[in-house]
Amino acid sequence: MAAASPLAPSWLDLPGDLNTLHAPSWAHDVVRDADGGLAVGGVPVSALKEQFGTPLFVLSEDDFRARARAFRDAFDAAFQDLCGGVDVYYAGKAFLSVEVARWVQEEGLRLDTCSGGELAVAQRASFPAELLGLHGNNKSAAEIGRALDLGLGRIVVDSIDELERVARIAQERRAEGRDAVAKVMLRLTPGVHAHTHEFIATAHEDQKFGLSMAPFTAEDAAERGVDPQLSAAEQAVDAAVALDGIELLGLHCHIGSQIFEADGFAVAARKLLAFHDAMQRKHGVVLPEMDLGGGHGIAYTPVDTPRPPAEIALALAAVVRECCSELGIECPRISIEPGRAIVGSTTFTLYEVGTRKTVQVEDPEDASRTFPRRYISVDGGMSDNARPVLYDADYSAALANRTSGAPAQLSRVVGKHCESGDIVVKDVYLPSDVRAGDLLAVPGTGAYCWALASNYNYLARPGVVAISGGTARWIIRGETEEDLLSRDMGARQL
The missing domain is CATH 2.40.37.10 (Lyase, Ornithine Decarboxylase; Chain A, domain 1)
Structure with missing residues (x-):
């Protein structure tokens, strides 16, 4: 038998049988x-x-459907007593086609899109608009208008600028006598640094996605004319509650991709729930939904250790249950966004x-x-x-x-x-x-x-x-x- 090569990385073991599949x-x-x-x-x-x-x-196709069902069933079971189950949005950015969109719907999942092109695929598949979401940090006016005209179930807003843009487009349609209300979730960056490649970690401060939960600096506050004790996240909630044409559904976060450790998801969930409670009390409103994102890893090599959906669901439900109990609040309807973990x-x-x-x-x-x-x-x-x-x-x-x-x-x-x-x-x-x-x-x-x-x-x-x-x-x-x-x-x- 051949010896291991000194050129091999430390994680790569010499296989006992090259014909065996991992x-x-x-x-x-x-x-x-x-x-x-x-x-x-x-x-x-x-x-x-x-x-x-x-x-x-x-x-x-059979494996895709089985993995989709596994996420749906595991999360529904784990969260049944908390919020009646979970809405699983398949993250279409991972891989999307018209036929895949049909499988997603047939298996009881919703669909997350992040461009006009992905929306077009969903439309061609006759995916129900109320079960669609639209992501993106720089949605065009055409994409926002399309989402409003279709009556999308939710638009995930990534910045205060974008919130104002969505509201303005909705107001223009309402001025024309059209029924246009943007159902919005606010994407927050909870400051959790996921253990993954820096280009696919998306909840730390120094990146393009989301509304920071950290207070403004004095300079930023002065430039924006806001209270320096506020964060961008809180300012966005304040605006979303007041803006005509906006229906604020709740909060959203996504800490990154190809993640195996559970600790980052737990920290993010706790931060979001505490902020959710504070904003409900501040404004006297109910925020009915919360999205905890996706990013669960898969086995690209034999050293990768993905967790089964049931284990992920039970661990996350335990954190949410404990946190809601500590805060004395009713659990919002939870949603998640697996993509790679289903199709990879x-x-x-x-x-x-x-x-x-x-x-x-x-x-x-x-x-x-x-x-x-x-x-x-x-x-x-x-x-x-x-x-x-x-x-x-x-x-x-x-x-x-x-x-x-x-x-x-x-x-x-x-x-x-x-x-x-x-x-x-x-x-x-x-x-x-x-x-x-x-x-x-x-x-x-x-x-x-x-x-x-x-x-x-x-x-x-x-x-x-x-x-x-x-x-x-x-x-x-x-x-x-x-x-x-x-x-x-x-x-x-x-």
């Missing part, structure tokens, strides 16, 4: 079939390659191997010694998975079309783009006999991969195949070169 990283219906290749819901990846080509996003592990990306090469790399502890690192190039890359470039995200990979008894070799899976940073999987042990024409599967690509996909180097974006009942079908067709040229006005003139 179950938490994959959809529940991904297995190795009798021929040794991966199969999803009974459909072999070799057949998917033949029918749809590569690269390809392969999504288990439902999907893997299927690639075909092209070129390989092995380079010698200096020993990090002794420059006089070198060790081999193998580069395996596949037919996709940063255009279908930007997360390693954006967040230094780690992934794993498995030989997908066959099993192998060859020794493990530390490998780096890279794409075909003209960028040295075009890395799909930075460090993974794969069989030493991986060769051109083999298929590799990278699990955990359901969230923020297709959604962030680009046409860099004029590569066509891969399509998404959904599998259920032993049948595979496009839910998003892969692009063609003709698609790429269709908006090029010079090409249309030829």
Whole structure:
């Protein structure tokens, strides 16, 4: 058996069997079939390659539905005695299509959107407007107007400027005799620093999202003409209660993404509930709702330890129950926004191997010694998975079309783009006999991969195949070169 490479990161263990799949990283219906290749819901990846080509996003519809139900059922059960259950909003930014929106509705979830385009997908899926939310830190007037015209269930307002913009657009419609009331939640930043990458931590002060719960500085207070003891959050509540055209539903927070520890969620919930109580008493109003966000992590690698929905729900319900009891308040209707935790592990990306090469790399502890690192190039890359470039995200990979008894070799899976940073999987042990024409599967690509996909180097974006009942079908067709040229006005003139 091969020895572990000194070039491997400390968290990456040498696997005992390269053919064994780490179950938490994959959809529940991904297995190795009798021929040794991966199969999803009974459909072999070799057949998917033949029918749809590569690269390809392969999504288990049955697994998606099961994960959606698990969140709905677990949170309803945990919060039943507190507020009659929980409204689960699927965070469409993770991955959204018309068919996925229909699954979300059929499984009893609501849908969170964050752009006019995502709203358009929801409309095309005939998603009930009252079950939709609209997020975003800089919503356009057109997006706000669209939300009002549709009668959206809620608009999550991100700043005082935006609150005033929403109110003004609602008032303009009311002046025209139209029935326009903006149902608003205020997104607060409770100052909780989540244990995650800084670019996906969203509840600390130094970032673009939300209304700060910290008091204004004297300079800011003077500039705004407000009491220096106020925070932006309190000023926003004061304004929302008074503004014509605004119906304040409650408070919202989201502390970040890919989080495993429960402590950050607990601290945020306590801060929000205390502020919720203070604002209700200050204004003599009832704020009927509170959203505690999403951001729960998934298993991208064997060292990731995601918590099941029931465990998450029970832990959060215990904190909310205790806090409401201490404050002597009735629990508002709670909502949450899982996205990655539902769709992330439902999907893997299927690639075909092209070129390989092995380079010698200096020993990090002794420059006089070198060790081999193998580069395996596949037919996709940063255009279908930007997360390693954006967040230094780690992934794993498995030989997908066959099993192998060859020794493990530390490998780096890279794409075909003209960028040295075009890395799909930075460090993974794969069989030493991986060769051109083999298929590799990278699990955990359901969230923020297709959604962030680009046409860099004029590569066509891969399509998404959904599998259920032993049948595979496009839910998003892969692009063609003709698609790429269709908006090029010079090409249309030829």
